[in-house]
Amino acid sequence: MSEKQLLVSKIENGIVIDHIPAGKAFLVLRLLKLDPTARTLIAQNVDSKSLNTKDLIKIEGTYLTSKEIDLIAFVAPSATLNIVENWGVKEKRLVQLPILIEGIFKCPNPLCPTNSKYTPPRGQFNVEGGINVEALKLHCTYCGSILYYGSILEYINSDAFTLEGGGLVSKEKIEQVFLDTLIKKGALRLPPSPEEPFILKSGRPSPYFVNLGALTDGESLTSLKWAFASYIALLMEQGAIEDFDYIFGPSYKGISLATLTCEGLKELYGMDKRYMYDRKEEKAYGDISADRVIVGAGYFKQGQRILVVDDTITTGSTKVETIEKLHLLGKHQVVGLVIAVDRQERMGDAENIAKRGPVEYLEDELGLKVFSIENIKTIFDLIKGSLDDEMRRLWVEYYDKYGTISLE
Ligand code: CTP
Numbered sequence: 001m002s003e004k005q006l007l008v009s010k011i012e013n014g015i016v017i018d019h020i021p022a023g024k025a026f027l028v029l030r031l032l033k034l035d036p037t038a039r040t041l042i043a044q045n046v047d048s049k050s051l052n053t054k055d056l057i058k059i060e061g062t063y064l065t066s067k068e069i070d071l072i073a074f075v076a077p078s079a080t081l082n083i084v085e086n087w088g089v090k091e092k093r094l095v096q097l098p099i100l101i102e103g104i105f106k107c108p109n110p111l112c113p114t115n116s117k118y119t120p121p122r123g124q125f126n127v128e129g130g131i132n133v134e135a136l137k138l139h140c141t142y143c144g145s146i147l148y149y150g151s152i153l154e155y156i157n158s159d160a161f162t163l164e165g166g167g168l169v170s171k172e173k174i175e176q177v178f179l180d181t182l183i184k185k186g187a188l189r190l191p192p193s194p195e196e197p198f199i200l201k202s203g204r205p206s207p208y209f210v211n212l213g214a215l216t217d218g219e220s221l222t223s224l225k226w227a228f229a230s231y232i233a234l235l236m237e238q239g240a241i242e243d244f245d246y247i248f249g250p251s252y253k254g255i256s257l258a259t260l261t262c263e264g265l266k267e268l269y270g271m272d273k274r275y276m277y278d279r280k281e282e283k284a285y286g287d288i289s290a291d292r293v294i295v296g297a298g299y300f301k302q303g304q305r306i307l308v309v310d311d312t313i314t315t316g317s318t319k320v321e322t323i324e325k326l327h328l329l330g331k332h333q334v335v336g337l338v339i340a341v342d343r344q345e346r347m348g349d350a351e352n353i354a355k356r357g358p359v360e361y362l363e364d365e366l367g368l369k370v371f372s373i374e375n376i377k378t379i380f381d382l383i384k385g386s387l388d389d390e391m392r393r394l395w396v397e398y399y400d401k402y403g404t405i406s407l408e
């Protein structure tokens with residue numbers, strides 16, 4: 001057995017970044033922006049057939065490789081990216097710099113339009129390759145200024161360096177970013193006391209309330225955009241949902257989610273989709289198929305595929321209405337429904353409690369695949385430590401009575 005095999009064991013599922021030039025593993029890690037909880041193995045200066053010695057990074061778990069992962073080529077142009085599934089290498093490719101880089105780097109010219117004080121456009125650079133990585137240059141597409149390799153590396157190493165998406169995305173990371181935003185921005189509310197629960201539309205006395213309507217600031221929207229786009233890209237990469245043409249957001253809350261998701265998919269993952277939404281009140285004039293009920297339907301072609309996004313799912317009846325409204329489009333296919341939070345409750349109201357929850361109902365009756373970024377069991381597990389005994393009992397009792405899951 002070689003020294004490499006002794007040092008570095010195989011993994012079941014995850015990502016292996018191999019053939020990193022010796023000593024560069026930590027710089028690569030900066031570009032990956034891994035969450036600190038990721039199970040990661042970093043090997044430095046191990047033997048290599050092709051490179052003499054090399055560094056190597058193994059990350060266990062299911063990850064999405066966003067297009068930013070290719071920025072690794074700035075520090076490790078020889079790196080190979082291996083996606084490991086079920087102990088085997090499912091996919092292997094070299095990292096490769098894009099021709100054009102948007103955002104990320106700042107133009108060094110203070111007079112460049114991208115550095116103007118008022119609404120500057122995002123930085124944009126053409127990448128010029130060289131014989132070796134040190135000869136790489138970036139040309140600003142606005143003013144022609146050049147960023148040389150030294151300043152590129154310096155910037156990657158500095159505190160100012162940020163990546164909007166991050167090169168590697170996991171479901172856990174998406175959940176964490178999303179829940180942080182919910183809590184920090186007051187979108188997850190707890191009652192002032194156990195005696196004053198929130199009365200829901202269904203009449204049920206709930207120990208919490210999730211309101212994405214509270215997320216109205218730019219910082220929250222950036223997180224929402226990232227979370228929705230990343231989760232959808234991850235589901236597609238896993239083959240859980242098939243490709244689609246449109247994102248549909250039911251009015252009103254779904255509209256902003258659909259636009260954000262649409263923008264995020266393009267910006268972060270290079271996927272160009274269209275979005276649509278419905279009017280609650282039908283317009284009295286205009287073309288029924290173009291925009292009288294469904295805005296954005298003018299571009300729709302028969303047989304196209306639609307992904308529905310929304311904030312929460314409570315009774316499921318609004319989702320059924322949405323699915324029915326989509327029949328106005330003619331022949332189409334709904335590839336799935338992606339929601340922010342699944343309350344994991346049974347259908348019905350305060351007295352009438354059905355056996356199934358809306359997710360099961362939509363899946364069983366309409367054959368709709370439903371995915372949620374966050375569910376209440378995970379949220380409860382994370383916050384229960386900060387609830388007092390009585391409040392915790394309220395949650396547990398509520399879910400014993402109305403839940404499709406039980407809490408403890
Ligand atoms: N690997 C792993 N766990 C697995 C399978 C592979 O950690 N279940 C790692 C290997 O240790 C290696 C990398 O993934 O570092 C690529 O695996 P493989 O293609 O089998 O190795 P090589 O042929 O050496 O790769 P290359 O052709 O890129 O040199």
Ligand code: ZN
Binds near residue numbers: 109140
């Ligand atoms: Zn410039």
